[in-house]
Amino acid sequence: MPLGILSAGGNNLLTQIYQIMMILSFLIFPALIIFGPKLMVWQVDRKMKDALLDLESYKDATEAMFLEKLTSEPKPGLKDKMHSLKNFQMSAPTQLDPAGMVQKLEHVLDTSEAKFDRFVRNHADTEDEEELADLTMAFKGVMGTNQIYKVMNHFRQLIKKTQNFQMVGLVNMMMPIYKEIAEAQKDATRAFINQAPTGDGIGPLVAAKLIESEEEPEEIAEDVISSEETIDGNTVHVVKSRGPGARLGKYGDAVETLAEENDLEAVITVDAAGKFEGEETGSVYEGVGVMMGGSGVEKTKIEEAATDHNVPLEGVVIKQAPPEASKPMKKEIYEAYHEAVDKVNEIVGEYDGEVAVVGVGNTCGVGNTRSDVAGVHNRLRKFWKEYEEQEEEDVSYQGMMGVMPGGDSAQMEELKKNILWNMPR
Known part of the structure; x- marks a missing residue:
């Protein structure tokens, strides 16, 4: 068969296919407009x-x-x-x-x-x-x-x-x-x-680890206790919610009381903070300002007390995803208390005078002193085992x-x- 005839036949076939596709497109397009949203x-x-x-x-x-x-x-x-x-x-x-x-x-x-x-x-x-x-x-x-x-x-x-x-x-x-x-x-x-402590309880856990005094901490505001400790020669007022029940408390009133009764050089808040995707759970960082979430009431009251008394606001955050803050505390978050305590001590050492350290967060399962929280990890082990069995990262x-x-x-x-x-x- 001559080459020209084959070429002509091929062109006719392509033309027919093109025409069929055009007709189908005209039919399908209105159908998509009508039925696509449905x-x-x-x-x-x-x-x-x-x-x-x-x-x-x-x-x-x-x-x-x-x-x-x-x-x-x-x-x-x-x-x-x-x-x-x-x-x-x-x-x-x-x-x-x-x-x-x-x-x-x-x-x-x-x-x-x-x-x-x-x-x-x-x-x-x-x-x-x-x-x-x-x-x-x-x-x-x-x-x-x-x-x-x-x-x-x-x-x-x-x-x-x-x-x-x-x-x-x-x-x-x-x-x-x-x-x-x-x-x-x-x-x-x-x-x-x-x-069992949740991820949000890392702030109170850090505070409890700082309370070594044999005297029972004093309740200075609703559901909030304070203990006077000595760190590197400085007087440190350690504040946390009263545990081990699940409480938050009036941190703002507590800080205001301490600022009025003492010559504070700084207020250091320690709290869980949301992490970016890619950041490691349990990372510990410094900051300035009041490290606290929630409705903003207690944060505002702390800011006002610090401003009225010209007290610097320092902060330490332990990074975690929002769901991790609500769930039983992960091992990475629990172990971060070591670094967080060291970071708090380092900041305290930067001042010459009295400092307030506020462990912010839900104090469920977290007692009030270092000896009270010695066995916290034992209540968390079954949850850690469950986390290890999860195949994918949250x-x-x-x-x-x-x-x-x-x-x-x-x-x-x-x-x-x-x-x-x-x-x-």
Whole structure:
């Protein structure tokens, strides 16, 4: 067959294929416009359904752990009261008149703490103050996992009803964040029930390691103790939450009292801090300012006291991912106390005079003195074994919360008020 005929036949075939593809594209393009968003909504709905199953399991497991520890013989009304508090709502003070905002917020937070405490005391089998403190903190995990489940279910129902595919990208980003927070709160509840220190307890642990005095530390503010120690010839006022129950306490009032009664040369806060992906868990660094998270009330009060008395604010941070702060303390975090104590001593040595060292964080499972925390690692060994059996390194998605689209939406703000400010860590 002549070459020209083959060439002509090939061109005709290519032309026909091209024409068929053009026709198909004209048919497929409108179909994608019509059915594409519906397909995306369907895919996200399937993913959200699976995520809700996980969130529901976290919620149920957290509630079961709490109830088992709370009482063996439930009193009448427990189920109804718990259902009401699980759906707890907190209305933050108005910012229309910012004067006294810190005091207003503190009052609202104190009221919520008192409400949880009354519930636990009214229904718990135990009267031990340390166990009651642990149970009160554990209930926040019950509340948190329930609230997260409700928020995620809200988004699922909203997408299904409105078929709004623009929300698909936002929800895709939110799902791993919410699952991470819920799982961390479940693990935090488990830690409180077992009186095991969480990652956030590294600050109080460092403080306890500095308290060697044989005298019982003095309570100088609500749920906060202080002990006068001597380090390198300097008088050091070591401050931490009263343990070993799960407490935080009024650090701001404690520092204000110390600043008024003593000639402080510096205030050193020691706390857990969020790490970047790529940073090693348990890394210890120095800083300036008040190393403290939370609602900002205690941090503001410390800053005001330091400013009024012209006291420098130093800091030591132990880096960890946000979920690690809520979960039982990892071995890398526990062992970091050695370096953190050395770093605190080094900073103390830079001053000639009295210094306050504040171990910031939840003091669950962390006693008040060096001798009290000598066996802390024994309560953590079973958790360390579990961590070793995990095949993959934890990846934290919470760093996306501040930069993701909709990070300041009404739903996110509601989550922050009702969960993150009261989040057990």
